[in-house]
Amino acid sequence: MKTFRLNFLIAAAAILTFGIPMWAHHGNAAYDDKNPITIKGTVTEFAWVNPHVQIYLDVKNDKGEVAHWSVETYSPGKLVRAGWTKDVVKPGDMVSITLIPARSGSPVGFLHKMVLPNGKELALQELDI
Numbered sequence: 001m002k003t004f005r006l007n008f009l010i011a012a013a014a015i016l017t018f019g020i021p022m023w024a025h026h027g028n029a030a031y032d033d034k035n036p037i038t039i040k041g042t043v044t045e046f047a048w049v050n051p052h053v054q055i056y057l058d059v060k061n062d063k064g065e066v067a068h069w070s071v072e073t074y075s076p077g078k079l080v081r082a083g084w085t086k087d088v089v090k091p092g093d094m095v096s097i098t099l100i101p102a103r104s105g106s107p108v109g110f111l112h113k114m115v116l117p118n119g120k121e122l123a124l125q126e127l128d129i
Contacts, residue, residue, distance in 0.1 A: 031100040031110050039069060043093045048076050048086040055089060055097070055111065069107040071099055073124060084122065093117050 041059035055071040073079065076086070089095065094117055099109030113123040 030102055030104070032103045033100045036098055036100050036112055037109075038096060038098045040094070040096045041069065043089050043091050043095055044068070045091060046086075046089040051075055053079055053084075055095075055114070057095065057097070059107070067107045069097075069109070071097055071109050071111050073111045082124075088122070089114070089116065 039057075039059045041057040043055060043057045045054075045056040047054040047056070053073040053076055055073065057069050057071070058066045059069050060066055074082075096115040097109075097111060098113040099111050102108040111124055113121060115121050
């Protein structure tokens with residue numbers, strides 16, 4: 001009986017120790033929100049998926065070198081409430097994106113505003129969601 005109680009206590013402690021961090025949601029601490037940048041490129045994929053919609057695009061620098069960017073947005077549910085659709089952007093579209101970049105310098109960021117090929121702006125910082 002003592003062995004059962006000891007095993008139960010060990011299992012409970014392990015669940016509490018390792019399970020609690022799984023409930024936490026990540027924030028935007030990995031992004032440099034003090035220094036937004038604007039990039040222009042060609043959309044290669046628009047992933048309308050949970051937990052965050054992703055926009056992948058190829059961006060050329062002044063030397064013609066291509067960087068493959070990944071830009072995170074909100075969840076599809078939040079974007080739908082803000083008027084977005086899964087067809088708002090398609091591969092091949094040329095877009096301009098203002099984002100907060102990754103602190104690491106990787107070609108990754110969190111979207112603030114996107115200008116579509118037709119000139120329409122979709123701005124996340126104005127969303128009340």
